[in-house]
Amino acid sequence: MPGEMRSRGAAVGGRAAGDGPAAGAEVRSVPVKLGDRSYDVLVGPGAVSGLHGLLPASARRAVVVTQESVPVEVETGLPTTVVRIPESEAQKSLATVESCCREFARVGLTRSDVVVSVGGGLVTDLAGLAAALWHRGTAVVHVATTLLAQVDAAIGGKAGANLPEGKNLVGAFWQPSGVVCDTDTLRTLPEAEWRSGRGEMAKYAFIGVEGLAGLPLTEQVVRCVARKAEVVSADEREAGARMVLNYGHTLAHALEAAGIAGGDRPMRHGEAVAVGLVFAARLAFRLGRIDDERVAEHEAVVSSYGLSSRLPGGEAPAGLLEYMYRDKKARGRLTFVLDGPSGVEAVTGVEDPDVLAVLEEMASKLGQEVA
């Protein structure tokens, strides 16, 4: 099981959002072990009140990077400037990173100061990149306010921005000095964002975190964070083992890139991951890596999170395959992350006809037209 977890009492000072820690609830601390770049992730109701303890002692000033629609205020205990960045993924750009850095310049942020991101994965990715670039590397602490950012994006030090040519094509590995996953901040999260986070959580069921269903939310987040921490500690720069975190993501990225609608709106990342998990299971079954019971398990986990494993219409299998090839992780032939006798692992050399057959099976099974 994932690395050690320490508990801290919940009575850690005032809170910035919500009504205070629930009685008896406690803030947990999960370490991410990376030698001299190790840090703690605080998880639980009211965890944001522990923010100050995660800031580097050298910091004399903070810049908070957030968005208008994130209703979370933080107390850094330092002179603080708040920068609000645009809401849309279309503006997850180098231009936005530049505008953050210009704001850092305007307020005189030094290399020993700190950037604090407060938001979902879009904010933590962009603020992380701005911090990585500012004076060639300034400390950043992430306050993750979406479920997806708490269980995934804010942990592990991948920062990035999109180019018109593709998502997350520019970025850096820049570990935060600490991360806060205050579960109280999720109270205001729209249902679509909950669904998205649950899709990412469903992934963990197949990469070593079984039995999440029914546990208290804090415990679920703690276990996902601990697993991610364990994977990142073993392979910080995605030389191999970290690939397991991309389980379900090959098709998910294609669905997102194709802008495919789930229901009447574009799919959120985790919703696409949910479909991608079932696709990966079916592909693994076709390749003789797993049996049909294991495929059914994938479908059951996805539906237990209230998510659909339905391949939405709108893009023919051949089009989705094309998007998979465009994904930055495809080098020549497609690499999939697939379940198998020794668990989830990267599998190279999957043939196009197998991929197409599974996509067609998923599309036709649901009575959709396949062009």
Ligand SMILES: NC(=O)c1ccc[n+]([C@@H]2O[C@H](COP(=O)([O-])OP(=O)(O)OC[C@H]3O[C@@H](n4cnc5c(N)ncnc54)[C@H](O)[C@@H]3O)[C@@H](O)[C@H]2O)c1
């Ligand atoms: N670095 C990584 O390892 C990693 C991993 C997964 C995803 N990502 C990135 O994360 C991004 C997606 O992140 P996301 O799913 O968190 O979406 P997001 O950051 O776009 O947030 C979704 C929406 O929720 C709003 N919001 C955030 N917190 C809120 C709160 N507490 N209450 C109400 N509204 C709130 C945001 O303003 C936004 O409108 C993508 O850009 C993706 O590339 C990065």
Ligand SMILES: [Zn+2]
């Ligand atoms: Zn993901």
